[in-house]
Amino acid sequence: MNQGIQSTPSGDEGKLKLAIQKSGRLHDDSLKLLKECGIDISNGVNKLKSEASNFPLEVFFLRDDDIPQYVEDAVADIGFVGENVVYEKNKKIDVVEKLGFGKCRLSIAVTRGDVYDDVNFLEGKRIATSYPVLVQNFLNEKGINAEIHEISGSVEIAPGIGLAEAICDLVSSGSTLFMNGLKEVETILQSQAVLIRNRQLAPGQQAILDKLLFRIQSVKKAKNNKYVLLNAPNDNLQQIISLLPGMKSPTVLPLAEEGWSSVHSVISESTFWDIIEKLKAAGAQGILVVPIEKMII
Incomplete structure:
Protein backbone atom coordinates (compact mmCIF):
# COMPACT_ATOMS: atom_id res chain seq x y z
CA MET A 1 0.00 0.00 0.00
CA ASN A 2 1.14 3.56 -0.66
CA GLN A 3 1.50 6.52 1.72
CA GLY A 4 3.40 4.43 4.26
CA ILE A 5 0.31 2.78 5.76
CA GLN A 6 0.47 -0.97 5.92
CA SER A 7 -1.99 -3.67 6.85
CA THR A 8 -1.89 -5.06 10.38
CA PRO A 9 -2.99 -8.56 11.43
CA SER A 10 -6.75 -9.01 11.41
CA GLY A 11 -6.56 -10.59 14.86
CA ASP A 12 -6.02 -7.18 16.52
CA GLU A 13 -9.50 -6.84 17.98
CA GLY A 14 -8.70 -4.16 20.55
CA LYS A 15 -8.79 -1.24 18.13
CA LEU A 16 -10.75 -0.07 15.09
CA LYS A 17 -8.98 1.58 12.15
CA LEU A 18 -10.95 4.36 10.46
CA ALA A 19 -10.04 5.96 7.11
CA ILE A 20 -11.23 9.51 6.43
CA GLN A 21 -10.48 12.06 3.73
CA LYS A 22 -7.16 13.81 4.41
CA SER A 23 -8.41 17.03 2.80
CA GLY A 24 -11.45 18.20 0.88
CA ARG A 25 -15.15 18.58 1.45
CA LEU A 26 -15.65 15.62 3.83
CA HIS A 27 -12.54 16.07 6.02
CA ASP A 28 -13.76 18.74 8.43
CA ASP A 29 -17.25 17.25 8.82
CA SER A 30 -15.76 13.81 9.52
CA LEU A 31 -13.62 15.17 12.36
CA LYS A 32 -16.56 17.22 13.62
CA LEU A 33 -18.73 14.09 13.80
CA LEU A 34 -16.05 12.24 15.79
CA LYS A 35 -15.84 15.19 18.18
CA GLU A 36 -19.63 15.23 18.59
CA CYS A 37 -19.38 11.53 19.41
CA GLY A 38 -17.01 12.42 22.25
CA ILE A 39 -13.93 11.05 20.48
CA ASP A 40 -10.76 13.17 20.73
CA ILE A 41 -8.50 13.02 17.68
CA SER A 42 -5.26 14.98 17.34
CA ASN A 43 -4.89 15.89 13.67
CA GLY A 44 -1.46 17.44 13.17
CA VAL A 45 -0.22 19.00 9.95
CA ASN A 46 0.55 16.36 7.26
CA LYS A 47 -0.06 13.47 9.64
CA LEU A 48 -1.16 10.26 7.94
CA LYS A 49 -2.60 8.68 11.06
CA SER A 50 -3.60 9.52 14.61
CA GLU A 51 -5.03 7.71 17.61
CA ALA A 52 -8.01 8.71 19.71
CA SER A 53 -7.10 9.46 23.31
CA ASN A 54 -10.39 8.20 24.77
CA PHE A 55 -11.75 5.56 22.37
CA PRO A 56 -10.15 2.45 20.76
CA LEU A 57 -9.88 4.12 17.35
CA GLU A 58 -6.97 4.83 15.01
CA VAL A 59 -7.63 7.28 12.17
CA PHE A 60 -5.91 7.20 8.77
CA PHE A 61 -6.00 10.35 6.61
CA LEU A 62 -6.21 9.25 2.96
CA ARG A 63 -7.35 10.30 -0.50
CA ASP A 64 -11.11 9.74 -0.69
CA ASP A 65 -10.82 7.72 -3.92
CA ASP A 66 -8.50 5.27 -2.15
CA ILE A 67 -10.66 4.67 0.94
CA PRO A 68 -12.90 1.87 -0.46
CA GLN A 69 -9.80 -0.08 -1.56
CA TYR A 70 -8.12 0.33 1.83
CA VAL A 71 -11.27 -0.92 3.55
CA GLU A 72 -11.67 -3.88 1.20
CA ASP A 73 -8.03 -4.84 1.83
CA ALA A 74 -8.47 -4.51 5.64
CA VAL A 75 -5.77 -1.85 5.87
CA ALA A 76 -8.60 0.15 7.41
CA ASP A 77 -11.54 -1.56 9.09
CA ILE A 78 -14.06 1.20 8.35
CA GLY A 79 -14.19 4.47 6.42
CA PHE A 80 -16.10 7.71 6.03
CA VAL A 81 -16.51 8.37 2.30
CA GLY A 82 -19.00 9.73 -0.22
CA GLU A 83 -21.56 7.36 -1.71
CA ASN A 84 -20.45 8.51 -5.14
CA VAL A 85 -16.97 7.11 -4.48
CA VAL A 86 -18.36 3.87 -3.01
CA TYR A 87 -20.47 3.09 -6.07
CA GLU A 88 -17.88 4.30 -8.59
CA LYS A 89 -15.13 2.11 -7.13
CA ASN A 90 -17.50 -0.85 -6.57
CA LYS A 91 -15.29 -2.60 -4.02
CA LYS A 92 -16.28 -5.53 -1.79
CA ILE A 93 -17.32 -3.52 1.25
CA ASP A 94 -20.59 -2.87 3.10
CA VAL A 95 -22.33 0.48 3.59
CA VAL A 96 -23.31 0.54 7.27
CA GLU A 97 -24.72 4.01 7.96
CA LYS A 98 -25.54 7.24 6.15
CA LEU A 99 -23.84 10.06 8.04
CA GLY A 100 -26.01 13.04 7.08
CA PHE A 101 -23.30 15.38 5.80
CA GLY A 102 -21.54 15.95 2.47
CA LYS A 103 -24.87 15.88 0.64
CA CYS A 104 -24.66 16.45 -3.10
CA ARG A 105 -25.81 14.86 -6.34
CA LEU A 106 -24.04 13.42 -9.35
CA SER A 107 -25.64 15.10 -12.35
CA ILE A 108 -25.32 15.45 -16.08
CA ALA A 109 -25.14 19.01 -17.39
CA VAL A 110 -25.15 20.54 -20.86
CA THR A 111 -24.58 24.07 -22.12
CA ARG A 112 -27.39 26.50 -21.30
CA GLY A 113 -28.05 27.12 -24.97
CA ASP A 114 -28.84 23.46 -25.70
CA VAL A 115 -32.45 22.35 -26.06
CA TYR A 116 -32.66 19.29 -23.79
CA ASP A 117 -35.97 17.42 -23.98
CA ASP A 118 -34.95 14.06 -22.55
CA VAL A 119 -32.06 11.64 -22.13
CA ASN A 120 -32.06 10.85 -25.87
CA PHE A 121 -30.23 14.16 -26.31
CA LEU A 122 -27.09 12.31 -25.14
CA GLU A 123 -27.19 9.76 -27.97
CA GLY A 124 -23.86 9.89 -29.79
CA LYS A 125 -22.59 12.75 -27.61
CA ARG A 126 -19.30 13.00 -25.71
CA ILE A 127 -19.59 13.17 -21.91
CA ALA A 128 -16.67 14.33 -19.75
CA THR A 129 -16.62 12.96 -16.20
CA SER A 130 -14.55 11.68 -13.29
CA TYR A 131 -17.15 8.95 -12.74
CA PRO A 132 -17.05 6.73 -15.86
CA VAL A 133 -18.51 3.64 -14.14
CA LEU A 134 -21.59 5.42 -12.81
CA VAL A 135 -22.13 7.29 -16.08
CA GLN A 136 -21.82 4.10 -18.13
CA ASN A 137 -24.28 2.31 -15.84
CA PHE A 138 -26.74 5.18 -16.31
CA LEU A 139 -26.35 5.14 -20.09
CA ASN A 140 -26.79 1.36 -20.20
CA GLU A 141 -29.95 1.61 -18.11
CA LYS A 142 -31.37 4.24 -20.47
CA GLY A 143 -30.25 2.45 -23.65
CA ILE A 144 -28.08 5.37 -24.75
CA ASN A 145 -24.84 5.10 -26.71
CA ALA A 146 -22.45 7.91 -25.83
CA GLU A 147 -18.69 8.40 -25.65
CA ILE A 148 -17.28 8.86 -22.15
CA HIS A 149 -14.14 10.96 -21.65
CA GLU A 150 -12.63 10.31 -18.23
CA ILE A 151 -10.91 13.37 -16.79
CA SER A 152 -10.06 14.45 -13.26
CA GLY A 153 -10.76 17.96 -12.06
CA SER A 154 -12.15 20.99 -13.90
CA VAL A 155 -14.81 18.88 -15.61
CA GLU A 156 -17.00 21.96 -16.16
CA ILE A 157 -14.58 23.41 -18.70
CA ALA A 158 -14.90 20.46 -21.10
CA PRO A 159 -17.80 21.79 -23.25
CA GLY A 160 -16.18 25.22 -23.49
CA ILE A 161 -12.94 23.85 -24.96
CA GLY A 162 -14.66 21.42 -27.32
CA LEU A 163 -13.75 18.24 -25.44
CA ALA A 164 -17.36 17.17 -24.84
CA GLU A 165 -20.98 18.18 -25.37
CA ALA A 166 -21.98 17.24 -21.81
CA ILE A 167 -20.43 16.62 -18.43
CA CYS A 168 -21.28 14.55 -15.36
CA ASP A 169 -20.02 15.85 -12.03
CA LEU A 170 -20.95 16.41 -8.39
CA VAL A 171 -23.34 19.30 -7.82
CA SER A 172 -24.20 21.02 -4.54
CA SER A 173 -25.63 24.48 -5.18
CA GLY A 174 -25.22 24.52 -8.95
CA SER A 175 -23.31 27.81 -8.89
CA THR A 176 -20.21 26.32 -10.53
CA LEU A 177 -22.30 25.02 -13.41
CA PHE A 178 -23.96 28.42 -13.83
CA MET A 179 -20.64 30.25 -13.87
CA ASN A 180 -19.44 27.93 -16.64
CA GLY A 181 -22.53 28.36 -18.81
CA LEU A 182 -24.01 24.95 -18.00
CA LYS A 183 -27.38 23.67 -16.83
CA GLU A 184 -28.22 20.51 -14.89
CA VAL A 185 -30.45 18.11 -16.83
CA GLU A 186 -30.23 14.63 -15.26
CA THR A 187 -29.44 13.39 -11.76
CA ILE A 188 -27.67 10.02 -11.66
CA LEU A 189 -27.14 9.68 -7.92
CA GLN A 190 -28.08 11.44 -4.68
CA SER A 191 -24.99 11.20 -2.51
CA GLN A 192 -23.85 11.88 1.06
CA ALA A 193 -21.09 10.67 3.34
CA VAL A 194 -21.50 7.08 4.51
CA LEU A 195 -19.73 4.72 6.90
CA ILE A 196 -18.36 1.66 5.13
CA ARG A 197 -16.86 -1.47 6.71
CA ASN A 198 -14.68 -4.41 5.83
CA ARG A 199 -16.74 -7.59 5.50
CA GLN A 200 -14.39 -9.64 7.70
CA LEU A 201 -14.31 -7.69 10.96
CA ALA A 202 -13.23 -9.68 13.99
CA PRO A 203 -15.82 -9.93 16.80
CA GLY A 204 -13.95 -7.44 18.98
CA GLN A 205 -13.77 -4.93 16.13
CA GLN A 206 -17.47 -5.35 15.42
CA ALA A 207 -18.19 -4.64 19.09
CA ILE A 208 -16.22 -1.37 18.86
CA LEU A 209 -18.04 -0.48 15.63
CA ASP A 210 -21.39 -1.08 17.36
CA LYS A 211 -20.38 1.39 20.09
CA LEU A 212 -19.33 3.95 17.49
CA LEU A 213 -22.59 3.49 15.56
CA PHE A 214 -24.58 4.01 18.76
CA ARG A 215 -22.86 7.36 19.28
CA ILE A 216 -23.24 8.40 15.63
CA GLN A 217 -26.95 7.56 15.60
CA SER A 218 -27.49 9.49 18.84
CA VAL A 219 -25.82 12.57 17.34
CA LYS A 220 -27.88 12.27 14.15
CA LYS A 221 -31.16 11.94 16.06
CA ALA A 222 -30.28 15.03 18.09
CA LYS A 223 -29.67 17.08 14.93
CA ASN A 224 -33.02 16.02 13.47
Whole structure:
Protein backbone atom coordinates (compact mmCIF):
# COMPACT_ATOMS: atom_id res chain seq x y z
CA MET A 1 0.00 0.00 0.00
CA ASN A 2 1.14 3.56 -0.66
CA GLN A 3 1.50 6.52 1.72
CA GLY A 4 3.40 4.43 4.26
CA ILE A 5 0.31 2.78 5.76
CA GLN A 6 0.47 -0.97 5.92
CA SER A 7 -1.99 -3.67 6.85
CA THR A 8 -1.89 -5.06 10.38
CA PRO A 9 -2.99 -8.56 11.43
CA SER A 10 -6.75 -9.01 11.41
CA GLY A 11 -6.56 -10.59 14.86
CA ASP A 12 -6.02 -7.18 16.52
CA GLU A 13 -9.50 -6.84 17.98
CA GLY A 14 -8.70 -4.16 20.55
CA LYS A 15 -8.79 -1.24 18.13
CA LEU A 16 -10.75 -0.07 15.09
CA LYS A 17 -8.98 1.58 12.15
CA LEU A 18 -10.95 4.36 10.46
CA ALA A 19 -10.04 5.96 7.11
CA ILE A 20 -11.23 9.51 6.43
CA GLN A 21 -10.48 12.06 3.73
CA LYS A 22 -7.16 13.81 4.41
CA SER A 23 -8.41 17.03 2.80
CA GLY A 24 -11.45 18.20 0.88
CA ARG A 25 -15.15 18.58 1.45
CA LEU A 26 -15.65 15.62 3.83
CA HIS A 27 -12.54 16.07 6.02
CA ASP A 28 -13.76 18.74 8.43
CA ASP A 29 -17.25 17.25 8.82
CA SER A 30 -15.76 13.81 9.52
CA LEU A 31 -13.62 15.17 12.36
CA LYS A 32 -16.56 17.22 13.62
CA LEU A 33 -18.73 14.09 13.80
CA LEU A 34 -16.05 12.24 15.79
CA LYS A 35 -15.84 15.19 18.18
CA GLU A 36 -19.63 15.23 18.59
CA CYS A 37 -19.38 11.53 19.41
CA GLY A 38 -17.01 12.42 22.25
CA ILE A 39 -13.93 11.05 20.48
CA ASP A 40 -10.76 13.17 20.73
CA ILE A 41 -8.50 13.02 17.68
CA SER A 42 -5.26 14.98 17.34
CA ASN A 43 -4.89 15.89 13.67
CA GLY A 44 -1.46 17.44 13.17
CA VAL A 45 -0.22 19.00 9.95
CA ASN A 46 0.55 16.36 7.26
CA LYS A 47 -0.06 13.47 9.64
CA LEU A 48 -1.16 10.26 7.94
CA LYS A 49 -2.60 8.68 11.06
CA SER A 50 -3.60 9.52 14.61
CA GLU A 51 -5.03 7.71 17.61
CA ALA A 52 -8.01 8.71 19.71
CA SER A 53 -7.10 9.46 23.31
CA ASN A 54 -10.39 8.20 24.77
CA PHE A 55 -11.75 5.56 22.37
CA PRO A 56 -10.15 2.45 20.76
CA LEU A 57 -9.88 4.12 17.35
CA GLU A 58 -6.97 4.83 15.01
CA VAL A 59 -7.63 7.28 12.17
CA PHE A 60 -5.91 7.20 8.77
CA PHE A 61 -6.00 10.35 6.61
CA LEU A 62 -6.21 9.25 2.96
CA ARG A 63 -7.35 10.30 -0.50
CA ASP A 64 -11.11 9.74 -0.69
CA ASP A 65 -10.82 7.72 -3.92
CA ASP A 66 -8.50 5.27 -2.15
CA ILE A 67 -10.66 4.67 0.94
CA PRO A 68 -12.90 1.87 -0.46
CA GLN A 69 -9.80 -0.08 -1.56
CA TYR A 70 -8.12 0.33 1.83
CA VAL A 71 -11.27 -0.92 3.55
CA GLU A 72 -11.67 -3.88 1.20
CA ASP A 73 -8.03 -4.84 1.83
CA ALA A 74 -8.47 -4.51 5.64
CA VAL A 75 -5.77 -1.85 5.87
CA ALA A 76 -8.60 0.15 7.41
CA ASP A 77 -11.54 -1.56 9.09
CA ILE A 78 -14.06 1.20 8.35
CA GLY A 79 -14.19 4.47 6.42
CA PHE A 80 -16.10 7.71 6.03
CA VAL A 81 -16.51 8.37 2.30
CA GLY A 82 -19.00 9.73 -0.22
CA GLU A 83 -21.56 7.36 -1.71
CA ASN A 84 -20.45 8.51 -5.14
CA VAL A 85 -16.97 7.11 -4.48
CA VAL A 86 -18.36 3.87 -3.01
CA TYR A 87 -20.47 3.09 -6.07
CA GLU A 88 -17.88 4.30 -8.59
CA LYS A 89 -15.13 2.11 -7.13
CA ASN A 90 -17.50 -0.85 -6.57
CA LYS A 91 -15.29 -2.60 -4.02
CA LYS A 92 -16.28 -5.53 -1.79
CA ILE A 93 -17.32 -3.52 1.25
CA ASP A 94 -20.59 -2.87 3.10
CA VAL A 95 -22.33 0.48 3.59
CA VAL A 96 -23.31 0.54 7.27
CA GLU A 97 -24.72 4.01 7.96
CA LYS A 98 -25.54 7.24 6.15
CA LEU A 99 -23.84 10.06 8.04
CA GLY A 100 -26.01 13.04 7.08
CA PHE A 101 -23.30 15.38 5.80
CA GLY A 102 -21.54 15.95 2.47
CA LYS A 103 -24.87 15.88 0.64
CA CYS A 104 -24.66 16.45 -3.10
CA ARG A 105 -25.81 14.86 -6.34
CA LEU A 106 -24.04 13.42 -9.35
CA SER A 107 -25.64 15.10 -12.35
CA ILE A 108 -25.32 15.45 -16.08
CA ALA A 109 -25.14 19.01 -17.39
CA VAL A 110 -25.15 20.54 -20.86
CA THR A 111 -24.58 24.07 -22.12
CA ARG A 112 -27.39 26.50 -21.30
CA GLY A 113 -28.05 27.12 -24.97
CA ASP A 114 -28.84 23.46 -25.70
CA VAL A 115 -32.45 22.35 -26.06
CA TYR A 116 -32.66 19.29 -23.79
CA ASP A 117 -35.97 17.42 -23.98
CA ASP A 118 -34.95 14.06 -22.55
CA VAL A 119 -32.06 11.64 -22.13
CA ASN A 120 -32.06 10.85 -25.87
CA PHE A 121 -30.23 14.16 -26.31
CA LEU A 122 -27.09 12.31 -25.14
CA GLU A 123 -27.19 9.76 -27.97
CA GLY A 124 -23.86 9.89 -29.79
CA LYS A 125 -22.59 12.75 -27.61
CA ARG A 126 -19.30 13.00 -25.71
CA ILE A 127 -19.59 13.17 -21.91
CA ALA A 128 -16.67 14.33 -19.75
CA THR A 129 -16.62 12.96 -16.20
CA SER A 130 -14.55 11.68 -13.29
CA TYR A 131 -17.15 8.95 -12.74
CA PRO A 132 -17.05 6.73 -15.86
CA VAL A 133 -18.51 3.64 -14.14
CA LEU A 134 -21.59 5.42 -12.81
CA VAL A 135 -22.13 7.29 -16.08
CA GLN A 136 -21.82 4.10 -18.13
CA ASN A 137 -24.28 2.31 -15.84
CA PHE A 138 -26.74 5.18 -16.31
CA LEU A 139 -26.35 5.14 -20.09
CA ASN A 140 -26.79 1.36 -20.20
CA GLU A 141 -29.95 1.61 -18.11
CA LYS A 142 -31.37 4.24 -20.47
CA GLY A 143 -30.25 2.45 -23.65
CA ILE A 144 -28.08 5.37 -24.75
CA ASN A 145 -24.84 5.10 -26.71
CA ALA A 146 -22.45 7.91 -25.83
CA GLU A 147 -18.69 8.40 -25.65
CA ILE A 148 -17.28 8.86 -22.15
CA HIS A 149 -14.14 10.96 -21.65
CA GLU A 150 -12.63 10.31 -18.23
CA ILE A 151 -10.91 13.37 -16.79
CA SER A 152 -10.06 14.45 -13.26
CA GLY A 153 -10.76 17.96 -12.06
CA SER A 154 -12.15 20.99 -13.90
CA VAL A 155 -14.81 18.88 -15.61
CA GLU A 156 -17.00 21.96 -16.16
CA ILE A 157 -14.58 23.41 -18.70
CA ALA A 158 -14.90 20.46 -21.10
CA PRO A 159 -17.80 21.79 -23.25
CA GLY A 160 -16.18 25.22 -23.49
CA ILE A 161 -12.94 23.85 -24.96
CA GLY A 162 -14.66 21.42 -27.32
CA LEU A 163 -13.75 18.24 -25.44
CA ALA A 164 -17.36 17.17 -24.84
CA GLU A 165 -20.98 18.18 -25.37
CA ALA A 166 -21.98 17.24 -21.81
CA ILE A 167 -20.43 16.62 -18.43
CA CYS A 168 -21.28 14.55 -15.36
CA ASP A 169 -20.02 15.85 -12.03
CA LEU A 170 -20.95 16.41 -8.39
CA VAL A 171 -23.34 19.30 -7.82
CA SER A 172 -24.20 21.02 -4.54
CA SER A 173 -25.63 24.48 -5.18
CA GLY A 174 -25.22 24.52 -8.95
CA SER A 175 -23.31 27.81 -8.89
CA THR A 176 -20.21 26.32 -10.53
CA LEU A 177 -22.30 25.02 -13.41
CA PHE A 178 -23.96 28.42 -13.83
CA MET A 179 -20.64 30.25 -13.87
CA ASN A 180 -19.44 27.93 -16.64
CA GLY A 181 -22.53 28.36 -18.81
CA LEU A 182 -24.01 24.95 -18.00
CA LYS A 183 -27.38 23.67 -16.83
CA GLU A 184 -28.22 20.51 -14.89
CA VAL A 185 -30.45 18.11 -16.83
CA GLU A 186 -30.23 14.63 -15.26
CA THR A 187 -29.44 13.39 -11.76
CA ILE A 188 -27.67 10.02 -11.66
CA LEU A 189 -27.14 9.68 -7.92
CA GLN A 190 -28.08 11.44 -4.68
CA SER A 191 -24.99 11.20 -2.51
CA GLN A 192 -23.85 11.88 1.06
CA ALA A 193 -21.09 10.67 3.34
CA VAL A 194 -21.50 7.08 4.51
CA LEU A 195 -19.73 4.72 6.90
CA ILE A 196 -18.36 1.66 5.13
CA ARG A 197 -16.86 -1.47 6.71
CA ASN A 198 -14.68 -4.41 5.83
CA ARG A 199 -16.74 -7.59 5.50
CA GLN A 200 -14.39 -9.64 7.70
CA LEU A 201 -14.31 -7.69 10.96
CA ALA A 202 -13.23 -9.68 13.99
CA PRO A 203 -15.82 -9.93 16.80
CA GLY A 204 -13.95 -7.44 18.98
CA GLN A 205 -13.77 -4.93 16.13
CA GLN A 206 -17.47 -5.35 15.42
CA ALA A 207 -18.19 -4.64 19.09
CA ILE A 208 -16.22 -1.37 18.86
CA LEU A 209 -18.04 -0.48 15.63
CA ASP A 210 -21.39 -1.08 17.36
CA LYS A 211 -20.38 1.39 20.09
CA LEU A 212 -19.33 3.95 17.49
CA LEU A 213 -22.59 3.49 15.56
CA PHE A 214 -24.58 4.01 18.76
CA ARG A 215 -22.86 7.36 19.28
CA ILE A 216 -23.24 8.40 15.63
CA GLN A 217 -26.95 7.56 15.60
CA SER A 218 -27.49 9.49 18.84
CA VAL A 219 -25.82 12.57 17.34
CA LYS A 220 -27.88 12.27 14.15
CA LYS A 221 -31.16 11.94 16.06
CA ALA A 222 -30.28 15.03 18.09
CA LYS A 223 -29.67 17.08 14.93
CA ASN A 224 -33.02 16.02 13.47
CA ASN A 225 -35.03 17.03 16.55
CA LYS A 226 -35.67 20.08 18.74
CA TYR A 227 -36.55 20.27 22.43
CA VAL A 228 -39.60 22.50 22.95
CA LEU A 229 -40.90 24.11 26.17
CA LEU A 230 -44.14 26.06 26.24
CA ASN A 231 -46.84 27.41 28.51
CA ALA A 232 -50.32 25.99 27.89
CA PRO A 233 -53.72 27.05 29.26
CA ASN A 234 -55.24 24.05 31.05
CA ASP A 235 -58.48 24.52 29.14
CA ASN A 236 -56.64 23.62 25.91
CA LEU A 237 -54.07 21.29 27.45
CA GLN A 238 -55.31 18.05 25.86
CA GLN A 239 -55.47 19.64 22.42
CA ILE A 240 -51.90 20.92 22.77
CA ILE A 241 -50.67 17.55 24.06
CA SER A 242 -52.20 15.84 21.04
CA LEU A 243 -49.94 17.97 18.81
CA LEU A 244 -46.79 16.91 20.68
CA PRO A 245 -46.11 13.19 20.47
CA GLY A 246 -42.50 13.49 21.73
CA MET A 247 -40.41 10.35 22.19
CA LYS A 248 -43.16 8.80 24.31
CA SER A 249 -45.49 11.56 25.49
CA PRO A 250 -44.99 15.21 26.49
CA THR A 251 -43.96 16.13 30.03
CA VAL A 252 -46.56 18.31 31.77
CA LEU A 253 -45.80 20.34 34.92
CA PRO A 254 -48.10 22.79 36.76
CA LEU A 255 -47.10 26.47 36.69
CA ALA A 256 -47.28 28.78 39.71
CA GLU A 257 -50.03 30.69 37.91
CA GLU A 258 -53.29 28.82 38.32
CA GLY A 259 -54.85 27.45 35.14
CA TRP A 260 -51.57 27.07 33.29
CA SER A 261 -49.10 24.23 32.74
CA SER A 262 -45.60 23.91 31.35
CA VAL A 263 -45.31 21.37 28.54
CA HIS A 264 -41.98 19.86 27.40
CA SER A 265 -41.53 17.73 24.30
CA VAL A 266 -39.37 16.86 21.28
CA ILE A 267 -40.35 17.84 17.74
CA SER A 268 -38.89 16.51 14.52
CA GLU A 269 -37.10 19.12 12.41
CA SER A 270 -39.12 18.08 9.35
CA THR A 271 -42.48 18.97 10.98
CA PHE A 272 -41.26 21.71 13.31
CA TRP A 273 -42.81 24.85 11.81
CA ASP A 274 -46.13 23.21 11.00
CA ILE A 275 -46.52 22.04 14.60
CA ILE A 276 -45.41 25.39 16.07
CA GLU A 277 -48.13 27.18 14.07
CA LYS A 278 -50.76 24.73 15.35
CA LEU A 279 -49.53 25.14 18.94
CA LYS A 280 -49.89 28.91 18.76
CA ALA A 281 -53.35 28.54 17.28
CA ALA A 282 -54.28 26.26 20.21
CA GLY A 283 -53.23 28.92 22.76
CA ALA A 284 -49.64 27.97 23.57
CA GLN A 285 -47.47 30.86 24.80
CA GLY A 286 -43.84 31.46 25.71
CA ILE A 287 -42.57 28.79 23.30
CA LEU A 288 -38.85 28.08 23.75
CA VAL A 289 -36.87 25.94 21.29
CA VAL A 290 -33.62 24.35 22.49
CA PRO A 291 -31.10 22.40 20.38
CA ILE A 292 -30.38 18.83 21.49
CA GLU A 293 -26.74 17.74 21.81
CA LYS A 294 -27.34 13.99 22.07
CA MET A 295 -30.53 11.91 21.87
CA ILE A 296 -30.52 8.42 23.38
CA ILE A 297 -33.60 6.29 22.74
